[in-house]
Amino acid sequence: MRRSIPTWPVAIAAALLAVACGAGLDGGDDGSYPDGGVPGDGGGPDAPLPPPCLGRLDFEPAQPVAGAHNEVVARIPEPLEVLDWQVLGPDGRPRPFQLADADRAAIRFVVDQPGDYTIFANSGCLFPLAVAGDGTIFKLRMVPTMTEQVPPQERDLALPGDVLSASGYDYTLERGNLAEGVVVDSAQAPVAAYVRATPIDHEDLSVETFTDASGRFAARVLSGEHDLLVVPQATGDRELAPFRIGQWTWEQATTIEVPASDPISGFVEDLAGDRLVGATVMLRIDGVPTTVDTTDGNGAFTVRGHIAADGSPATLTVVPPYDLGLPRLEAAMTVHAGRELAIRYRPSLVVRPVSGVVVRAYDRAASQYVAGAARVTFAGTIPVAADVDDGGGGKVVHASGEVLVEVEAGADGAVPPFLLPAVAGLSAVIDPVRGNLAVVALGAGGAVPSLLDAALEVPIHVHAIDDAEHGLPGIQVRAIPKGALAAASLTVPSYATNASGNVAVPLAPGGSYDLLVIDPRSTHGGAQREHVVTGEAFEDFILPGATPVAGQLSTPERQPVARAVVSLFCKYCSGPQSVRPLVRVLSNDSGAYQLPVPRPTAAPARARARR
């Protein structure tokens, strides 16, 4: 039976935030409970009076989803006294929790199964928490047109499992505020800069803009606190360091003066201990990039950034000249002002010339390998490729290495000589002009065989079916490369199922993929499978049906938000589904939208595999 639910999202939100103090001061309990105790079993004639019940308990996330590792933080907004906590699961059994706040105002616990949880706080004050099953919570992103003067924003969308259609998912979009300001240097001269305002806890809703010739910028941003990143453009020999203003709000956007920065200098040495010329160096200090410099004839560099007085966490990136075969370096460290960084490739790391390699691809017609033109990418990681010493007498930091060497084989398959680190764990991604993609794992010492053969691809067979096990035609299957394949920056083709719901997806032998199965018409939910390799034969990808969910977008002035892009994301998914929208629609001229939302089922989108 079709059931329509006009306003329940509001109701559920209210319920989650509502107070349900079961006992209160006169709730029938006579004392406080020790951690882990049971309500009502504590106290005695001398037991102290219980503290008062609190008005509210906040949960983060507000609409949690069950999962073995899914945590919920319960927080008293205004701590009154020492609090006693207890968590009961849907089965009535106590759940372990950890204090998440020094003043005992918050706890953290795992919601391992869906159902109604009960959180006791302050001796008998009980707060209900509904935990949904997996796949029922979505993230709705709404991007109005530029003319609407409404910034992009997101809302959670929770869908109960027993409805076939739902309406009333109406959202009033915040109008936001026009932040206007001017970026100047210490001499009050305008600065050309990139400006990005990122709402706290909503990285995906960043608003970006640029200053004009007079240093002015304007952007419509949400209310609340943002991280404001300002990256001045290098002009001539003047290079100002990027900086961030934390807890920034739109009212602060008047005149922003680029703060004085700290120079961070150092040098880079190659495997032989010689100064390395032409390496690109940059740090990200507490998430903010520094300026970029290239080592000079003495292997020296100087970048500029902002370092706290007692040092700042930073990530160092060094990219050596491409033709030397050296790996790119990444190191997590603490950077201090005034100290010189000594970056030394490990002498134990060997980079050796490789020559005489011929690339071949399997020719089906000839039933044999045939040499030919190809692009070959050697990729892999080296746990420790260099040491970084800041001269402060502290611990030397290890830098990992990332190998990425690209070579082109000619028509005869011959690869010109090149340099490659002699380390384990490297792979060669072969992309022949004629033939299929293949990945070849190199030997333990990174030895490159004289013949690099791209083996014949082995397709996996995907069968997309609906809940009733009917084949679904036109379903899109994308194989997203991982590992060495991803490093090779390859394009991602997509394939569509035939009338029976079948499709053979060719995968590079030796490669690894995330497989994404999407209904481009959005009448069914999607499915994904991570770390898929060739040779796996899939039975079925079961795509759940979709529930039409309708709603209305409006401004606080009750004006419809027309032609807004409404995208639905899986809020608690991992992998490709977490960043790609499940469905994307436009609101109409009245601000109304209708989304086919993948239906939550007892057996949500899944893939069964057999070897």
Next chain:
Amino acid sequence: MRIAAAVVAVPLIGCFYTDPINERPSLEIRHIGMVKRNETAHFTALVHDDEPGVDLHWRAFTCTADGATCDETPFVDTTYDELTAMVPDQYLGAPVQAIKVRLEGRDHYRAAAPPVERLFAVEDTEPTVSLSSESSIAGLFRPGIAVTVSATVSDLEDHGDAIAVDPTVRDPMGNELELTTLPETSPAAGRYEWSFVPDKAGGYRFDVDATDPLHHTAHQRLTVTVGDDQPACLDRRDPAADAGTLIVSSNRRFVVESAVDDLDPFPDPDPGDDRPTQAQFHWFATSPAGGALVDAGDGPDFVLVPSHYAPGAQVEIRVEVSDRVARTLPCDAAAPTCSIGGDGCLQRFTWRAEIR
């Protein structure tokens, strides 16, 4: 003498009596309107008699058009005062084209009126045809999109099956195109549906001749104007900021949120409908090895991975939109934007980013 003759004559006049002589009646057949097959015809008699009360006898016969040959057996035989009868459809295997009405009458002296016969031509009206057209997608007539033409054919006398319907469609050059008769067609119900696929823009003339068994023909023409397919336009994009060089420090999705197109808008405004395609996007990005833009795949988004580039690298991310019609962009490969129409409808857009 004269007086005696007069005296004799007076009683003679008063002694002779005779009944008036009964005139036999005469008849006329009257009919107003047209006589049509499969319809009721109504005839009245105009009786000329010296007394009322003439018994009438009507008979009607189907005849050939000239009345030279009529059925010997009347299709109606009645003694009512008026004749009301359904005109038959067929005579001698052909539509009835005339009927002969014979009227006889006798007065109550049994004096018979001279029989009267009149030949009435059976009227035949031509069929009527009405046409309408619709597109299989969004009400738009575009090359490559099937056009469905519906016809309703009716005839006052003839059943739908008896009407011969002959459709033709010609392209703007006057060439006849192939028509497909759709399953919804039901001649008995006078309902026809055909489809054709225009291959170019212009006016397509759709003509239908409907001919009844007596070769009365109706002709109807419908002109379907097929417009050019419009190139898709890139609409909303993420990042929306495009006036400068973006700073990219972590994996960054570049997304086309929407594209405007007559047939292939993105996203599909009505998910789940039978719209076969949406606008397609093709991406290019500066090679990590530097220099040229390289193919970066299809789809509504592209993920820029900064770890593939050196810090400070200047990267271009380009997207081009296409719809079902293959077009060559009229711009230099180095142009960051391109518009086929030279207006605000962009088919190419390029972001600039710096890796940090």
